[in-house]
Every structure is written in C-alpha cells, then in structure tokens.
Amino acid sequence: MSRLNKSLFFLLLIIFLAILLRLYNLGSIPPSLYSDEISQGYNAYSLLKTARDEHGAFLPVSLRSFGDWKPPLATYLMIPAIYLLGLNETSVRIPSVISGILTVLFAHLVVRLLSAGRKGAEKISLLSAFILAVSPWHILQSRAAMLVAVALFFLISGIFFFIKGEKHQKYYYLGMFLLALSVYAYYGMRVIAPLVLLYLVIRQKLYSKFKILLISAAFGFITILPLLIAFSRNPDVLFGRAKTVSVFYDQGTNLRLWELTTQDGLNANPLITRFFHNRPYLYLKKIAANFLVHFEGNYLFFEGDKALPFPIPGMGILYFLDGIFIVVGLFILFKNDLPIKNFIALTLFIAVVPAALTFMVPSSNRTFNAVFPLSVLSALGLYALSRNKSCRNAVILILTVAYISGFAYFTNMYYLLLPNQFAQNWNYGWREAVKYVRDRGAKYDNIVVSSVNGMPYVYFLFYNKYDPATFQKKAVRNYAADRFGFEHVDSFDRFIFPNEFDFMSAKDNKLKNSLYIVPKAELPPQETSGIDINYPNAKTALKIF
C-alpha cells in the first residue's frame, strides 16, 4: 500500500470510529435532552413551522429562549434534521454530531497543512485526528446540542480554508465566511473568532495583499451584518447571557475591595489605600486565576467540569495519559521550534480567554475550543514518545495498553453508567411526565408544574409537538428575570408553571380538578404520596399528585 493510501485508510478508520462513538444510541445517551437542548429543538421546530421563534421573532439572529439570548446557528442547522426525522432527541443532536465528526477530519487537514514538509507530519496529523475522535471532552460535547461542537467546527474549518487561501485566494473568502459564521454559533466565538482572524491575517501577511484583505473583510462584514443590525436595535442579542456571567458582573471582587479598604482603617491615606486596593489589580488576579484554573490536573483528569450537565462520572475531561503526552508535546513544540508552535500556543490561549472573563470556572463548555490544540499537543507527545529509539516497541505497547484502558474506562462511565446512574444530570423525567399527562391527564382542567428549578414548559411543548403558532399567541410570560437572569413562562393552554412554588404549602388548597407535578428534590423526604416518575436507577425524579 502506498504511503498516501495508507494514510487515507487510517483517516477513514478514524472517521469511522468518530462516527461510531458519536452516533451510538444518540437518542438515549445522554439520557434526556437538557433544557438548553430542548429549547433549541423546539425553537427549530417553531422556525420550521412559522419562520418565527417561540417569542414570535421572525428569523431571529439571536434566540431569546429563556432570556439567555442563545446564538442561533445550531438551531437553524436542526431544521433540516427535524424536517426529515421529526421532532426528537436525535434530530436535535444531529448538527452537533455532524460538526463533531467533521471537526475530526478538519483537525487532520489543518495539522497536515501547518506541518507540511516536516518529518512525521502525516502521522502527527492522523494522531491529532485520532485523539480528538476518542477524546471524552469532544465526544461529550458532540453528542449534545450545547452549541460549542458546532462552533468549533466552523472555527477549525474557517482556519483551514483561510490558511489554504495562501495558495488559492478564493479560499480566503470561504475561510472568512466560516469564521464570521462562527460568531452565530457561540458567545465565546465573538471574542475568539476576531482574535484568531487577527493572528491569521498577520501569519499570512494579508495586510500586504490589500485587495484580498478588503474582499475578505467585505465577506465577513456582510456575514455579521444581520447581527450588527439586531445589536443596534437590542444590545442583548450580542452579549446577553455573557453579561450576566461576566467576572465584572460578579460582586465578589467589589466586596473584597470594600473589605480590604475598610481594613486599612480610616486614618490611612486614600491615595495609598487605592494604590494597594484597586479594581485593576484585583480583576487582573481574578482573571489570571480563572484562566489558569483550566490547566489544573484535578480538573483535567480527575474531576472535570462540575457544572451540569457536563460531568462525566468518575473522570475528568481528558485521559490521564493525555497529561503526559501534553507535557511532552509542549516540550517538543518549543524545543524543536516547530512551525506549528505559534498557532497551537495562540489557539490554546485564545480558547481559554472567554472563560477567564466569567466567574463560573473551570468551564469545559466555554473552553471547548481548547480541545483542538490540546489534541495536537497530545499527538506530538505521543509521536515523540513512540519514536524513542532505545525501547520503541515496549513504549508503544505500554502506551497502547494504557490508552485502551483509559478509553475502556471512559466508555463504561459515559455509555453505561451515565444514562443509568446519573440521569438526573440531564433533567431526566420530564419526557416521562409529559407522556403520563398525555395518557392520563385529559380529564384535568389544570396541569400545575413546579418551575422553581429548570424550564419544564419547554418539555411540554417539545414532546407534545405543541403548535408553535398557537404557543406564540397563548404563552403567558412576565419577562421578569429570576435570580439567575432567566425568564419563565407562567402558563399556556391548561399548563401552569409557578416559578415560586411550595407544594407543601399549596397541598391543602389545591386547584380544583388539577394535576400537580413536582420534582422530588423540592419535596421533604417524608412525602411518600403521589405517583412516582423514576430515574433509570429507580430513584424518584418527579412526583405527580
């Protein structure tokens, strides 16, 4: 087999593996659609049926959703899948899956392009694609409609075409279009894409090719024009959710500043106090800490992201062995001064910047773009270790066994344990509750669903395939944000969703002929009456009264 055919064969094998790992039981692993996923799914359905989102906005460039103004690209990509496959879990997650698979392919292409002519370039690019294909972090995000898998695909493919533009200038425009499109995929891309673009313009010395730069800029500008127009009408569409999770929104730093200033005492010179205790220094430390926490071993290899729904039971977001490969890869990268050095260092740095500006860290979702440079570093390290001349076979054998063991552990945790023992992480139970109401709830005048935590209304819309046009007219909302900044639906049709609700208090004064659905977590442990909706591990998720 020629070298080219061999390379193609391995690439196809890797792509096949990526497809298998991302498509297997997609509808039931993760075990339920998380509220963000189902909201996008119903909005895609609403756009398909009415060309408007659930709020009645015509072809929106930002989805108001729960008041978090979701970037809309992934939702628009769901429309063909929903049209073809119907409104279900698979059609909602398919854009992420396809993006994830294509990202594996483009990761290979980008690394090959950037290291062309270097020794081992083909192998390193294949290893990068392989590591990405089996990465727990990438698999988790590719199998969920959480925006970032789609965003990463547009970023990597945009980078690929932009670099390819060096030889065929038409690719510059395609690259620019894809990079500009990525800002519709995820909030973080509104920081990342411009920075990456700036780097690429400098790398390609595009500033000296004025005509190409101008046409590329025009492509980019036209692509983001709808977002800019929407921004001029409503600033929330650009950084709506990002604003409420910003490190500057958090009051912790201001309180600390007040505490330290007070401790200096009334007699202290105000100028000196300000010299020691000032916002720039405190924010600098905070942002640096937020940035660096994403590179800590316990987070990467043992604990992972603790924010729901992202935890993978019993492990971090990378394989333990990846840690060794990454360290070796970093060393090789700088020692050998590889041409890919600046690109990897910058993409890694830029990927973490948006998360560093928020206060809920570490976050695997907001730093998801880092999975690509980390995979390349891992590949570099793995390649370097496998080239060890003195005991090459032994090293390869040990690494293979260790990597397969890590992979087996992950598959057990993610594909078996997560859906059965950790279904609560993914809001399991609402689909079953909707089914119960559909089967046996016709006789009730009101269906009262506690909406203290989460957004159950959207599950009733999604699983009942509730007519979007009717919902746009009948939904009762007060648009008052709760303490997390989310807006709730109060009611529609015969469904009522009280946001401040205590069933134990309401128990004795129930509405006539009404069915109540309450999460078990909101009830005292001694409350045993009612019908149980159980998690797969037989623990109670919801109670129906």
Add this chain to the structure above:
Amino acid sequence: MIKRRLLLFLVILFNLIIKFWRLGIIPPLLGDNSLALRFLSAIVSLFFTLLIYLLVRKIYHSSKLSLLSVILFSILPQTVIEGRIVSILVYPPFWIENIPRSVSLFKLISNFFTLISFNMLLFNNTTFYWGGIRDFGVIYLSLLPFFITGVFVFTLQKKITPLILLMIIFLLISMSPKFPENRTVLLSIPLFSLIIAKGILNFWQNKNIHIRFISILLFIFLFYELIQFFHFYTIHYPRQVTDFSDNIVKPF
C-alpha cells in the same frame, strides 16, 4: 567580584531587616511565649539563605545564578512568613505531624495535582491556620513566566535534579496526614528560587527587544506585587491572625 559581594551584603542586610523587624508584633504573639522560638526561626532562616547561596554557587559554578536564587528566596512569601513564626525548621513536633503516611494512589495523585495547581502556586495559601497568608501562593504571579522558562531550560540542558527534588518534596507532602495544611512546602522554596533564577537569567540573556520589554514589564509588576505582599503582611495579616487566633496552630 566586589559588586557581587556588595550585592550579597545587601541581601543579607535585607534579610536581617525582614526577619527581625518587629518580630514579636508582626504577626502578633498569641500568648504562647514563642518569641524565643521565633527568634531562632529567623536565625535559621538567615542561615538557610547563606547556605543556598553557597550551595548553588558550588553546584552550578555561577555567582549570578546563586545571587539571584538567594534574592528570590529572600522575597518569596513563604520564606518571609515562615521566617517570622515558629517554623518547621526549629520545632521538631511539626515535622513529626507531617511524616508521610500511605495513601491510595488516587489520593496521592489528586493531592499532588492540588500542590502543583496554579491556585496553590500563585493565588492561595491553604496553610493559613499554620501561619500562611491566604492571598499569596508560593510564588508571585509575575514570576510564573520565569518559572516556566526555568523548568524548560533545566529540562533542555538535562539538568533536572532540581525538578526531581521538587517532585519528591511534593510527593512526600501529598502523603502528609496534614495535607493540605502543610508548612513543609517551605522546603521547596529554595528549589523554586533556583528554577525561577534560571528562567530570569535565560530571559535576560535573550537580546530580543520584545523579550526585554516583557521582562521589564514583569519586573515592574513583581515590584508592585512585592509592595502588595508587604502591605498585606503588615496591615491585613496581623488582623486575620488576631481574628482566628483560637484556630491557629501553636506555638506560633
């Protein structure tokens, strides 16, 4: 030669001031009659400073490296803090409490990761009840690029003994029953000083104008961080110690 001796003299003078100035007041004594032990701690710490200078010069045959290591050792938070309380260097029971015990491999690695985390390295000192300042880690934020460069250069030159020693100390601390409240981190400070010094020399030897500019910015920021540290140490730390005096391990 004379310049270096003068510099060494200044470092010793700085150490004398830092270690003995208002020794019984900052941090406040907690009624445990430990002033004599504190005094001994300060002397041992001063002796350690000289020892590091001599050792580094002997091993690496570089006065620059040894001088820089000893300057860094003198200003790192842990040296200042532990040099002014009853430190592990002069009070054997603290050692005994820290004798490594067997822990599970998972726990060992997890503790190790905690120790080498940026949080512990730069931002937080978990040994508050054993005398640490909560707001400062093992090294200053401005020294991080130099530390990373030092690690890289030592590895590149295949002179990895300081790195291995650092790993061994951290592994032993990871097995301590007192983890993470472990003041034996102090033992790693000379190694941190040496690695950072190596990084600084490497940075400074680079004639690239951008690298020089970054170095100068980092030194300015280091100066600011040092002032911050001494402000915290003299103003906020005594107050924190007084507020939590009941929980602080004695003799203090």
